[in-house]
Each structure stands twice: as structure tokens, then as C-alpha cells.
Amino acid sequence: MKIGIIICGRYKSCDGGKCFRAIRNHEGAFKQYPKNEPLEVVAYTSCGGCPGGNIENSINGMKKYGAETIHFATGVLAGYPPCKYLTTHIKFVEEQTNLPVVIGTHPMPTNYIEMHKKIGDWTPYHYKLMEKFTLIDSEESKKYDSTREDYTSILQKELK
Numbered sequence: 001m002k003i004g005i006i007i008c009g010r011y012k013s014c015d016g017g018k019c020f021r022a023i024r025n026h027e028g029a030f031k032q033y034p035k036n037e038p039l040e041v042v043a044y045t046s047c048g049g050c051p052g053g054n055i056e057n058s059i060n061g062m063k064k065y066g067a068e069t070i071h072f073a074t075g076v077l078a079g080y081p082p083c084k085y086l087t088t089h090i091k092f093v094e095e096q097t098n099l100p101v102v103i104g105t106h107p108m109p110t111n112y113i114e115m116h117k118k119i120g121d122w123t124p125y126h127y128k129l130m131e132k133f134t135l136i137d138s139e140e141s142k143k144y145d146s147t148r149e150d151y152t153s154i155l156q157k158e159l160k
């Protein structure tokens, strides 16, 4: 599967480590693809910052480079607050490219789940998306919580 990834502009300097880890492990939203199916990122960009103008600029290029599915990175839901333009972004990308759109990349880290629960800014719509795209899984979510003391050792074990 050839994938294009659009990340939230608030995280434009993100190293992408969690997304690529999830691709490698077929975790989070990448669980939908069979374990033995190779996953290739053919394009990766940011939305350009609110309200997401770079989506319009980049989406045709992603298709040209062979993207068969467009993933919005988990940060669009993880950020405080979650992206308020998401429904427009989803509709626009679907209409413009005729490609399936997936909301999410890596599993939602536990520290984000806990904070969003405290501040109450996730709506039923957001929970529905996270359920549909398998972003909340207690074991995987724990593994992606980089505030854990043993985070680095978990990563190192995976990479051996």
C-alpha cells in the first residue's frame, strides 16, 4: 500500500518517529492493512497551519506520486484542541482525489487520552473516528506514551 501522510501544521517540525514506528509495526491506523502487506510512504507534508491551506496545494502531488490512501496523522486529534477543520479536510481530499482518507497514523498515546478526558474537548465524533481507525488500544496506547520512564527501552527492544 502506498501512503500519503498529512500532519497537523502545529507539529510541522515533528520528527515523525511515532508514525514511522506504527508503520513498521502495523499498529494504530496501520492495523487495517494485513501484516504481510508492505507499506510505503510516498509523500509526507504538513497541512501548512490553520486552516490547512497546504492540503489544497499538496494533495494532487500525493496522488501523482502514487498514494493510494491518504492518512491524516494522529496529531490532528491529539492536538489541543483537535483540528476544527477536520470534516472539511476529509471531504475535500475525498472529492479531489477519489482516494480513501484515514484519520490517524500511530496509536493515540495514553498521556494524550488522559489529558483530553480531563479537558473534555473530544466529542463523540472524535471518539467515533478513533474507534473506526483503531487509534485507541490500551496496550498500544501505553507503548506510544513517550512520557513513560521505560519508553526508550521499549523502543530499543523493538528495534533489535
Ligand code: SF4
Binding pocket: 007, 008, 009, 010, 047, 048, 049, 050, 051, 052, 076, 079, 082, 083, 084, 085, 086
Ligand atoms: S488544527 Fe487542523 S488546520 Fe490547524 S494546523 Fe492542525 S491540521 Fe492544520
